[in-house]
Amino acid sequence: MQLLPGDFVLMFDRTDTGPSNISLSPCSTTTTTVSPNSGAAAAATTTPDCTAHSILLDLHTNLLHPYPLATNPWCSSGALLPNGTLLQTGGFSSGDRVSRLFSLSTGWVELPSSLAARRWYASDVILPDGRVLVLGGRRQFNFEFFPHNSGDPTSPELTFFPFLEETMELDVENNLYPFLHLLPDGMVFVFANDRAVVFDPYNRAPLRRLPPVPGGVPRNYPSSGSSVLLPLQPEKPSHAEVLVCGGAPRGAYHLALRNGTFVAADRTCARISPTVDDDVGYSGETPAWVVEEMPVARVMGDMVLLPTGDVLIVNGAAAGTAGWELGRTPVTTPVMYSPEKMIGERFRSMASTTIPRMYHSSATLDTYGRVLVGGSNPHVGYVFTNVTYPTELSLEAFLPPYMDAKLDGVRPRIVAAPAEVGYGETTAVRFAVVGVSSGEVVGVGEVRVVAVAPAFATHSFGMNQRVVEMAVGRVVEMDVGVFEVEVAAPPTPGVAPPGYYLWFVVHDGVPSSAAWVRMRPLGPGA
Structure with a gap:
């Protein structure tokens, strides 16, 4: 999901799971590849698709507008460019080296082969000069820029990033969708697996390595935790803190996949200040993680920053990992984290939902201060009946306490x-x-x-x-x-x-x- 200027929310899905529930007229021509995970042989076919896999929600009217997608954006990444256009990078099969641009005036514009490497489960971060850093993805230990350094869209450049190779676990990875945060000094914080580095994206300077999070719990896909850069304050603009919450113990993915054992998720959050802050008395000590416990364990949770400075933690499961059919015990109670309070007083449980939101669910803040929560599909295709956790197509609005009419x-x-x-x-x-x-x-x-x-x-x-x-x-x-x-x-x-x-x-x-x-x-x- 991406909130766009003008109060629209863009939502999209993979294009290779069959027809959606929203008609598209006229039909688009879509190249579809059947995933090997579906049990069928991988095969590419070009067929007319008369349903939409991308919709735009108008928050003022609640009307949905369908848009065609020519290539598959499954498990892709994105960033809102300085002109308000959404840059959307990578995906699966036909879409893994495609960049896409979306605006209200043009719809989707596809840039074939504009990425130097296939980007599936990569992450994007916008930089101070307005360019976007695209980093990682399955078996990609490198990064590139959009637009490219050369300015020539036909010759994208790659930079090797060994930290991703160091943090990959064989057959599991646990370093996909790395957590990227731009720090106030222009450096980029990268978290993968159970550790983090800080690096200069413009110069090939040595990485500044931070200590691993105590406990050794992986927190990136498929042991999916979540992360935010905590709110920046005007009295100390160079100071930043990063919060990482949840995840799944090492080995949890294989236990769920191979013998149906769903290990309890992790319930810790870890917080660190990775910046060099002369204005707050930084004296050269190695930054250290401060570990706290959430009220409940959570994997596949979403963390949403609120305008009050609080962090909402919503969605996810209490056991298993991300992946097809690999999560159990939905966590339906959101938690509020207040970073300015003392340790031991920062977490509050909120009102629960009745809808499980697990693998492939999302949450984002909207213009009104609500948190839109949608999706959930732990299956290879759309499955609505005779399963424990059906494909969920609804969208809910979580109302933080400040939305109370009494205020x-x-x-x-x-x-x-x-x-x-x-x-x-x-x-x-x-x-x-x-x-x-x-x-x-x-x-x-x-x-x-x-x-x-x-x-x-x-x-x-x-x-x-x-x-x-x-x-x-x-x-x-x-x-x-x-x-x-x-x-x-x-x-x-x-x-x-x-x-x-x-x-x-x-x-x-x-x-x-x-x-x-x-x-x-x-x-x-x-």
Whole structure:
């Protein structure tokens, strides 16, 4: 899933599982490869497909718009480009070396053979210069850029990345969909299996290795945990912390696959500050992981950053791993993690759902501050009956506690916000609060403004998900219940890469709906 500017959510599925439930007119011509995992011999056939495998949800009307897909994006990766176009990279068979661009005006535009290597289970991260780093994938120990260094789309370049070879386990891997986070200094944090490195994507400098997470539990596909970069704060913009939660013990995949033994998932979260922070007293010590326990064990969970700075952990299973039919015991109770609280007080259990969301489920924040939760298909094809966990096509909205109608009196509503800002610029956001009387003071301490980068969510990881809190200045009453807050835009593209963000005003801990604001890229292309 990917939230797009204009309040649309793009969702898509593999193209080789047969007809979907949404008609497509006119029919598209799709090359379909039957997966060897399905028990059939691999064979490519070109047939008309009159159903859609890609849809666009309009959040204002809840209407669905189908779009044709020419190649297979199964287990692919993506990033929202600075111009608001979705870059979507790789997939399976016909799609494994394809880049795709999606915008409302063009639909899908496919760029065949634009990737230097097949990208299946790879990850993408947007960089400070607006390029996208595409790293890893099945048996790919390398990375490349989009667009390419040479500027020639016909000659993509590869850079060897030995860390992925070091972290691969034979027959299991446990390092697919590596967790990538852009740090404020422009370095990239990479987590694979049970350990992490920090590296400079622009120069072939040595990796800075971080210690393994205590316990040795793999946390990448198929032992799928999840990870987020915790919210960046204006008073210490160079400081970053990464949180990694859940996973499955080593050997769990083979036990589930070979003899139907479903091992309990991991219940720990590990947190580390990988940055060199002179402003917070960094003195050269090796960064260390701090390990905490979730209320329940979880594999295949999704972590979603909220505008309040909290992290929602949702979906997944309490036993087994990712993969066809390999998960058991759905975890239907979301958990809220509050990073600013003391250890031992950070986790709260939320209201449960009745729908299991396991393998191939996703979750993402929307413009209203809800968390959209959808999908789940642990089967090779669409299976709706006579199975324990049927294919799930529904979409739910999880309402965080701040959506409670009892808080409407303090809930801000954005009246005006800039369409675009530059780095370090001072701007203003105007908002209304219905429960504030004339002359009542709304102070700086009660008002925060945060920028949220929407994620490309797949396989338990929200790529490029980011929350940046911005420094606020004066808050001035413009009319009865209407205020204007002075806001300092993020200082550098390392803190907030160029592109579109959701800006939320948070008043007394309650966020508004968001306004779309573009961070203007640096350089002549701005």
